[in-house]
Amino acid sequence: MPELILLSFDRNEIIALNRPSRNGDAEANRFFETLWEPYREKALACFLCDAVVEFPVFSEIVGDLADANKAVGVPLCHQCGTLPKMVKWSRTMKMMRAMHKAKTGKNSVPNVRHIPRRR
Ligand SMILES: [Zn+2]
Secondary structure: EEOOOEEEEEHHHHHHHHHHOOOHHHHHHHHHHHHHHOOOOOOOOOOOOEEEEOOOOOOEEEEOOOOOEEEEEEEEOOOOOOOOHHHHHHHHHHHHHHHHHHOOHHHHOOOEEEEHHHH
């Protein structure tokens, strides 16, 4: 069964990288492309549909509901990753809210890895 892994970031740092990445900045893009490299040996679960995620992984970054200074990166399969931006974002937020609410349900608690600040 694929495993759901979420990445935790410093919110300001990830916002600072996300913008140039959308504008095609090579270094910022490389950062996002290599985010999931450490998990290549694993079967990563798509955050939205539970399908096994294929490499290169699509990432969606959303604010952490539990901590305003953090942001969470979720892996998406190819199909979910190519959804329209707003659909993708609102589905991701809906899942995050449900997860936040159901924090006590053991099965719904994903494995969150903190990404240390670069520099
Ligand atoms: Zn998916």
